[in-house]
Amino acid sequence: MQTSTRNHLLLERSRTAVWHPCTQMKQHETLPIVPIARASGCWLTDFDGRRYLDAVSSWWVNLFGHANPRINAALVDQLSQLEHVILAGFTHEPVIRLSERLSALTEGKLGHCFYGSDGASATEIALKMSYHYWRNSGQPQKTQFVSLQNSYHGETLGALSVTDVALFKDTYAPLLRVSAQVPTPDARLAKDGESALDCAKRAAHALDVHLAAHHATTAALIVEPLVQGATGMAMYDPEYLRLARASCDRYGVHLIADEIMTGFGRTGTFFAHEQAGIRPDFLCLSKGITGGYLPLSAVMTTDDVYSAFYDDAVARGFLHSHSYTGNALACRAALATLDIFEQDGVIAANRTKRQRFSEWLKPLERHPLVRDFRNTGMIWAFEVASEDAAVARRIYMAGLDRELLLRPIGNTVYFMPPYVITDEEMALLADRTVTILDQL
Numbered sequence: 435m436q437t438s439t440r441n442h443l444l445l446e447r448s449r450t451a452v453w454h455p456c457t458q459m460k461q462h463e464t465l466p467i468v469p470i471a472r473a474s475g476c477w478l479t480d481f482d483g484r485r486y487l488d489a490v491s492s493w494w495v496n497l498f499g500h501a502n503p504r505i506n507a508a509l510v511d512q513l514s515q516l517e518h519v520i521l522a523g524f525t526h527e528p529v530i531r532l533s534e535r536l537s538a539l540t541e542g543k544l545g546h547c548f549y550g551s552d553g554a555s556a557t558e559i560a561l562k563m564s565y566h567y568w569r570n571s572g573q574p575q576k577t578q579f580v581s582l583q584n585s586y587h588g589e590t591l592g593a594l595s596v597t598d599v600a601l602f603k604d605t606y607a608p609l610l611r612v613s614a615q616v617p618t619p620d621a622r623l624a625k626d627g628e629s630a631l632d633c634a635k636r637a638a639h640a641l642d643v644h645l646a647a648h649h650a651t652t653a654a655l656i657v658e659p660l661v662q663g664a665t666g667m668a669m670y671d672p673e674y675l676r677l678a679r680a681s682c683d684r685y686g687v688h689l690i691a692d693e694i695m696t697g698f699g700r701t702g703t704f705f706a707h708e709q710a711g712i713r714p715d716f717l718c719l720s721k722g723i724t725g726g727y728l729p730l731s732a733v734m735t736t737d738d739v740y741s742a743f744y745d746d747a748v749a750r751g752f753l754h755s756h757s758y759t760g761n762a763l764a765c766r767a768a769l770a771t772l773d774i775f776e777q778d779g780v781i782a783a784n785r786t787k788r789q790r791f792s793e794w795l796k797p798l799e800r801h802p803l804v805r806d807f808r809n810t811g812m813i814w815a816f817e818v819a820s821e822d823a824a825v826a827r828r829i830y831m832a833g834l835d836r837e838l839l840l841r842p843i844g845n846t847v848y849f850m851p852p853y854v855i856t857d858e859e860m861a862l863l864a865d866r867t868v869t870i871l872d873q874l
Contacts, residue, residue, distance in 0.1 A: 438481065438482045440481045440482075441469055441480055441481045441482055444469035444481065445466055445467045445468075445469060448467050448469065449462045449467055454467070461827075465827065465831070466834075468480055468486070468834065469481055472501075473488070473500030473501060474499070474500055474501045475499040475500060475501075475852070475854055476488050476499060476500075476851060476852050476854060476855050476856075476859055477500070478492075478500070478839065484837070485837055486834065486837055486838060486839045487837060487838050487839060487851075487859060487862065487863055488500070488839050488851065488852065489833075489838055489839055489840055489849050489850070489851050489863055490839060490840065490841050490848070490849075490850050490851075491722075491726065491850050491851060491852050492726055493721075493841075494663070494695050494700075494721050494722070494850055495721045495722055495724075495725075495726035496722075496725065496726030496852050497698060497699070497722045497725050497726060497771065497774075497852060497853050498725050498726075498771070498774050498852060498853060498854055499852050499854040500726075500852075502725060502774075502854075504770055504773065504774060505724075505725050505727055505767055505770040505771065505774075507770075508766050508767065508769065508770035508773075509727070509763060509766060509767055509770075511766075512528065512762060512763055512766035513763070515762075516528075516762045517761075517762060517763055518758065518761050518762055518763065519762065521549070521759045521760040522755065522759075525760075526760075526762050526765075528762050528765035528766045528769060529549070529760040529762070529765045531765075531769055532547070532732075532765045532768050532769055532772075533546075533547040535769070535772055536719075536732065536734060537734070539704060539705070540705075540713065540717070540734065543713045543736065544713065544714075544717050544734035544735060544736060545734075545736070545737060545740075546734065546735050546736070546737070546739070546740045547732050547733070547734050548563070548732065548733045548734075548735070548752070548754075549730065549731065549732050549733075549756070549759045549760040550720075550730075550731040550732070550733070550756050550759065551729045551730065551731060551756050551758055551759075552588075552720055552729050552731050553587075553588050553692075553694035553695075553718070553720035553721060553731055554587070554588025554589055554590040554593040555588075555590070555720075555731050555756065556588075556692075556694060556718040556719065556720050556731035556732065556733050557587045557588045557590075557592065557593035557596070557656070557690075557692060557694075557718055558588070558590055558592045558593055559718075559731075559733045559754060560654070560656070560690045560692075560716040560718050560733050561579060561592050561593075561596070561653075561654070561656070561690070562592070562752075562754060563716065563733065563735065563739065563752060563754075564579075564653045564654040564688045564690065564715070564716065565577055565653045566742075566743070566752060567653075567688070567739050567742045567743070568653050570742045570743060570745075570750050571742055575650065575651055576650070576651055576652060576653040577651065577653060578613065578614065578648065578651045578652045578653060579595070579596050579611075579613045579614070579652070579653060579654055579655075579656060580613065580614045580615070580616055580641070580644065580645070580648075580652060580654070580655045580656070580687075581596040581597070581598060581613060581614075581615055581616075581655070581656050581657070582598070582615065582616060582617075582618045582619075582637075582657055582658070582662065583598050583615045583616065583617055583618040584598050584599065584618050584620065584662055584665035584668060585597060585598045585599075585615070585618070585656070585657070585658060585662060585665070586598075586599050586602070586658070586662065586663060586664035586665060587656060587658075587692050588694075589602055591606070591609055591610060591611075592611070594606060594610055595610040595611040595612075595613050596613050596656050598615050598665075599664055599665060602664075614644065614648065614652075616637070616640050616641045616644050617636070617637045617640045617641075618637060618662065618665075618668060618670070619633055619634040619636075619637035619638070619670035619671065619674040620633070620662065620665075620668035620669070620670055621633055621634075621668075621669055621670050621671065621808070622668065622806050622808075630669075630670065630671045631671045631673055633670070633671070634670055634671035634672075634673045634674035634677070635673060635674075635677065637670075637674060638673070638674050638677035638678060638681070639677075641655070641677075641678055641681055642677070642681045642684075645681050645682070645684075645685040645687055646685065649685035649686060649687055652685075652687050653687070653688060654687060654688035654689065654690050654715070654716070655678060655681075655682055655687055655688070655689055655690065656690040656692055657675070657678065657689070657690070657691065657692065658692050658693075658695065658696060659675055659691050659692075659693060659696050659701070659705075659706035659707045659709075659710070660672065660675075660696055660701050660706040660709065660810055661695070661696055661700075661701060661706070661810055661813060663695045663696075664843065665843075666815070666817075666843045666844060666845075666846035666848075667808070667813060667815035667843070667846055667848045669808050669809075669810045669813075669815075672709040672710040673710070674710075675707055675709075675710035675712055676710045676711065676712055679710070679712040679713075679714075682715075688715040688716060689712075689714045689715050689716075690714060690715065690716040690717075690718065691705075691706075691707045691714035691716070691717050691718065692718045693705055693706055693707070693717060693718060693719055694718055694719065694720040694721050694731070695721055697717075697719050697721075697722065697723070698719075698721075698722035698723060698771070698775075699722075699775065699780055699781050699784055699811070699812070699853070700722065700811055700812055700813060700850070701810050701811035701812075701813070702781075702784065702785060702788065702810065702811030702812070703781065703811075704775070704781060705717070715735060715736060715739060716733055716734070716735050716739070717733065717734040717735070718731070718732075718733055719731060719732045719733075719734070720732070722771070723768050723771065724764050724767040724768045724771060725767060725768075725770065725771035725774070726852075727764075727767040728761070728763055728764040728767050729758075729764065730761065730764035730765070730767075730768060780853060783853075784811065784812055784853055787812070787853075787855075788809070788811060788812060790857060790860075791814075791855075791857075791860045792809060792814075794857070794860050794861045794864045795807075795814060795849075795860075795864050797864065797865075797868055798816070798864050798867055798868050798871075799816070801868060801871050801872075802819075803818050803819045803820065803871045803874060804816045804817070804818065804819070804871070805817040805818070805819050812850065812851070812853060813848065813849070813850050814848060814849045814850075815846055815847065815848035815849075816846070816847055816848075817845045817846055817847075818842075818845045818846075818847060818871065818874070819845075820845060820874060822874075825842070825845055825874070826842040826843070826844055826845070828874065829842050829847060829870055829874075830842060832870040832873065833866075833867075833870060836866040836869065836870065837866070838863060838866055838867070840867070847867070849863060851863070
C-alpha cells in the first residue's frame with residue numbers, strides 16, 4: 435500500500451507515540467498503520483484521499499455511518515447546554531431520558547440503569563452487582579461465575595476471569611479469579627447428524643448438570659446471546675438461551691446477557707435475547723449504544739436486584755463509580771441513535787437488507803476456500819480454508835489494497851457493516867472479497 439509523505443509521517447508518529455490496542459507493535463515495522471483524516475457513511479478516508487469501506491463498523495460500534503448528520507446535530511445542541519456533570523448526587527435530562535427509553539425497550543422488566551464507560555466496565559459492574567446482591571440477600575457463599583467455552587467479555591481483570599480466549603487470558607492467569615466454563619452451543623461443533631438445535635440442547639444439558647452440582651456457590655452465568663464474537667463469530671440456536679434461563683431459575687443463579695456486541699439490532703432483533711423470549715437478570719450494553727460516537731456502557735437490571743441494595747446502610751449500596759458515568763454528551767448521542775431506530779424503522783428495514791445482502795454474498799458462499807458460511811442478522815462470517823498462519827494478516831492487507839477494512843479473527847472473515855450500507859457497497863464488498871480469496 436503506497437503512502438504519501440504526510441501519511442507516512444503520521445504513520446511513524448503513531449507507531450512511536452501511540453501504543454495501539456490488541457497489537458504486537460513490532461509488526462508495525464512492516465505492517466502500515468492507516469492514518470484516517472475523515473469519514474462519512476461507510477467510508478473512511480486517509481490523508482491521500484484513499485477510501486476504505488468500513489466492513490467491521492470500526493470494531494462493531496458504528497451503526498448509522500460516520501459523520502451521521504442527525505447524531506452530529508444532537509451533539510452540537512448538547513454542547514451548548516451541558517457537556518458533563520458528576521452523577522453522584524446530581525443528574526441531568528439526557529441520562530434520565532436514556533434510562534427511561536432503555537427500560538421501555540425491555541417493557542419495564544429491566545427498569546434500572548447503571549452506567550459505565552465501555553464494555554469491559556459493564557461486565558465488571560454486572561459481576562460485582564450479582565455477587566453483592568447475593569451477599570446482601572444472606573448468601574455470601576455465592577461468589578463463583580460460569581461462562582461459555584470460547585467466550586469473550588472484556589480484558590479488565592474481572593471481565594477476563596470469565597473470558598475463555600487463551601490469547602487474551604493465559605498471560606494474566608495468575609492475576610485472575612478462577613471461573614467455570616461450560617460447553618458452548620456453537621453450531622459449528624454439531625456432531626454428525628446433529629442440527630444447531632440439537633447442539634444447543636446438548637450444551638444446555640451440560641450447563642444444567644453443572645448448576646445442579648455448583649449452584650450453592652454460583653452467583654451468575656454470563657453469556658453472549660446468539661453470537662460469540664471474539665472467538666470467531668460463533669452462532670447458535672436461541673433454544674440455548676431458553677434452556678439456560680430455565681436452569682438459572684431452577685437453581686437460583688443470575689443470568690447476565692452480555693449484549694455489548696449483539697445489542698442494538700445487530701442480530702435481527704433490538705436485543706438478541708428477545709429471540710429466545712426471555713429476560714436476563716442483568717443486561718450489559720455498549721458499542722453501538724451511541725452509534726459509534728462516544729464511550730458509554732450501561733448495565734440494566736430488575737426491581738428485585740435494585741431492592742436488595744436499597745437500605746440505610748451505605749455498605750449495602752452499590753459503591754462503584756466512573757468519573758464520566760452517564761456523560762451528558764454520550765447519553766445525547768445514544769438518544770439520537772434510538773431516535774433513528776424509531777423514526778426509520780431500522781429493525782424491519784435491516785431484515786429486508788439482510789435478505790438482499792445474502793443474495794449478493796452467494797458467490798462468496800460458494801467459493802472453494804470458504805467453509806461454514808453463516809449469518810445472523812447483520813453479521814456474516816465464514817472460515818477460510820488455509821494452513822497459512824498469516825492468513826488473517828494477508829487478507830487484511832489485501833483488503834486495504836482494495837479499499838476494504840476487513841479484520842479477520844484467525845481464519846474467520848466476517849462482515850459487520852454499518853446499517854446504512856447500500857446494495858452497491860455490499861456488492862463491492864462481496865466482489866472484492868472474492869477477488870482476495872482467488873489470489874490467496
